[in-house]
Structures are given as C-alpha cells and as structure tokens.
Amino acid sequence: MAENPDAEPAPPCAASKPAIIVYGKRVGTIITVCTDNHCPVHDPRAAAAQAANPAPTMAPAPEAETEAEAEERKRNYEQQRKEYEQEQERRAEESRLEDEWREKEWEAERARREKLQKARNAKFDRILENAPAMFSAAQLRVFLRALVNLDPYTFADDVAEHFAAEDENNDKSAEEILLATVDGLTDDKLTGFALRLVLTGNIPITREGEVDSLTEAETAFVPAKPKKTATKTAKAPTPMKAAPKTASRKSSAKKQVAA
Ligand SMILES: [Zn+2]
DSSP: OOBOTTSOOOOOOTTEEEEEOOSSTTTTOEEEEEOOTTOTTTOHHHHHHHHHSOOOOOOOOOSSOOHHHHHHHHHHHHHHHHHHHHHHHHHHHHHHHHHHHHHHHHHHHHHHHHHHHHHHHHHHHHHHHTOOSSOOHHHHHHHHHHHHHSOTTTHHHHHHHHHHHHHOOTTSOHHHHHHHHHHHOOGGGHHHHHHHHHHGGGOSOOOTTSOOHHHHHHHHHSOOOTHHHHHHHTTSSSOTTHHHHHHHHHHHHHHHHHO
8 A cells, every 4th residue: 555645744843653544435445643642743722832931051151251151051951941840840741641631521422422322222112112003182292393393304214214213124215115114014003213213313312401301201101110219109108019008008907097
C-alpha cells in the first residue's frame, strides 16, 4: 500500500505517525497523523502558549566581560533554563490531567447513553409484550399521539428492517414488506404490529424537550410493577403478600360496619 498522493501533506512534527484508514471510501490509505493532543506544530493553543512563553536564551556577551561576569551570565542562563523546563513540565502535567479528565467524562457519558439505550430497548420490548388484543380508549389515544409524532420519512424503513431480517427477502420495498406482514398477522397480533409501527422510531434516546412516545406508551400499556408497593411496605414486619389483603379486608369490614 502506497501513500495516497492526493492526501494533503501534513507538516511534520515530533508526534507524526503513519496511520491506515480502516473505514469508508479511502479504506487502506496510509496517512500521516499527529498523535499529540498538545502538539506545538498542530495545536494552535499549544503554539500560542509556546509563543507566549518562549525558551530562554543566553544574554549576548558584552564587549568587555570579566571571567566572573561571564560565569554570572552563564549561571543566570542556566537558572532561567531550569525554571523554564520546570514550568514546561508543570504545563505538560496539567495538560495530561486535563486530557485524562476529559476522557473520563467522555467515557462516563458514553456509558450513561449505552445504559439509557438498553433501558429504552427493554421498554420497547415490554410494551410489545403487553400489547392487548384491542386498545382501550386511553391506549388508542397514546397510539394516536405516537402516530402524530412519528417521522414519516423513515418509519416504514425502520420497521421493515425488523421484518426483513426475518424473511431475508430484501428486494421488496419497505411498504411491501409491511403490507405482507399485516396480511399474515392473526387478529390478536394487530395491536402489537400497530405499536411496533409507531414506536420503532422512538427507540433511540430522545432529545431533551422532545415528546417521548415510548415512555407515554409504557405508562399506557405496561402494568405498573407491584415492586412500587413493595418498596413502600418493605419496612413493615408483616409478609408483603399478606399485607394488602389484610388491609383491604379490614377497610371493607369497617365500611360494612359503618354502613
Ligand atoms: Zn503535530
């Protein structure tokens, strides 16, 4: 593999390294990249910092200089250079810590989004698992809200992708795949298909302020977990299962007495 003659020649620096492109149109091309985030040649901030803080130079010798004066001048220079090097080291350490911190932040954000996406995938699965044979009025309302919000340009393709993967017949259009799917569904699977149709585009993490149809649908279709009552009564010494029963019996008994 030869170097790409079309590549813009990068000015060389101490951190220049050859790199091979592994993805996209120019795959296999070798280019030269700078591997230093704070390279004084390629990072304008580092270049500015270096310009603002130039390396010290030894003062020129005056015309008449005694040996002691020359010694003094040299000592001064040595001292300045030492301070300069210490300052450079301090700045390099600061940059390194800054990079490390930024990388951690980025990694934390990536992990957060991955977790969020997994939760949304699971939410979508739960909604479909709980699709009823027929929508209630409240569920139909949520379905219609999701329908209004869906992206008309991509939704057919997104949903068809799911079914296309199953029958591997990829020469059909998205609409053909979806229509064939509808025709093959038993009556009790229609609501599940309807939910998949309007919710698939909502699986990716929504932006702040956007209507989150997936969460609305979860509220309408997935029965609330009994866990919530369990956490509330967790402190009670009585067994969790027995607790609500006794409570309802007691209250109904009281009502009967009162009536
Ligand atoms: Zn560089």
